[in-house]
Amino acid sequence: MDQVVVGAAVVRRGAVLAARRTSPPESAGRWELPGGKVEAGETPVAAVVRELAEELGCTVAVTGWVEGRVPIRPGLVLTVALARLVDGEPEPVEHDEVRWLTAAEVHDVDWLEPDRPFLPALVALLAKPQARGVFDDRDTAEEVVALLRTEGYAAWSEREAFAGEDDDEDHSWAVVTDAPDVRLELLTEEHEGWFDVLVATEPALGTGPAPLDLPRAPRR
Numbered sequence: 001m002d003q004v005v006v007g008a009a010v011v012r013r014g015a016v017l018a019a020r021r022t023s024p025p026e027s028a029g030r031w032e033l034p035g036g037k038v039e040a041g042e043t044p045v046a047a048v049v050r051e052l053a054e055e056l057g058c059t060v061a062v063t064g065w066v067e068g069r070v071p072i073r074p075g076l077v078l079t080v081a082l083a084r085l086v087d088g089e090p091e092p093v094e095h096d097e098v099r100w101l102t103a104a105e106v107h108d109v110d111w112l113e114p115d116r117p118f119l120p121a122l123v124a125l126l127a128k129p130q131a132r133g134v135f136d137d138r139d140t141a142e143e144v145v146a147l148l149r150t151e152g153y154a155a156w157s158e159r160e161a162f163a164g165e166d167d168d169e170d171h172s173w174a175v176v177t178d179a180p181d182v183r184l185e186l187l188t189e190e191h192e193g194w195f196d197v198l199v200a201t202e203p204a205l206g207t208g209p210a211p212l213d214l215p216r217a218p219r220r
Ligand SMILES: Nc1nc2c([nH]c(=O)n2[C@H]2C[C@H](O)[C@@H](COP(=O)(O)OP(=O)(O)OP(=O)(O)O)O2)c(=O)[nH]1
Pocket: 005, 006, 007, 008, 032, 033, 034, 035, 036, 037, 038, 072, 078, 112, 113, 114, 115
């Protein structure tokens, strides 16, 4: 049976986290979704959480999976989890750089070949409007998450951060959920948060590099 590699598509504020490899030499400088091999006796979800803690020192929650599995080399296949950052800010340990890429930026980096078939689904996901309840403190965000879960919805609180912001304690917390927007909006107002719907911004016409001509199937 093939050994499974899990890559995590951590999504926040309409952007996905990408990491630049430093080894082996032929992969150094190329970009991947942080993750690694699922160990014997480990679930893929546990592997995602463990690898992200090891590689980036942050805690993520897996919220779903992107369809499909792609061969990396004989005996090794890549699967891609969707995840939210629930604690800590990603700081590379093995990688030499991390970047948050919006839908318009996903094709700006040189991805490892096996990742490329997953990119259209990621771009589509990032381009979708995302309703969020934003709160000043973590406890309130977690209270709203707990309420949504008792109502049978999936919900996560994630650490907010803005480009260029230092990793200090002074930031807000966002709640994302599969509950209807009106339910999140009402709960957010009741808990004195701020409701908004994040819409991915389109790149200005005629600017930026042309998208790469991606292969339809992974190259061997
Ligand atoms: N983590 C990760 N690995 C990927 C991706 N795409 C891709 O082709 N790979 C390949 C690179 C590696 O050959 C393999 C993952 O191995 P790894 O070296 O990152 O994981 P690991 O720490 O469990 O491996 P190891 O130390 O046991 O060799 O999968 C991706 O998006 N994320």
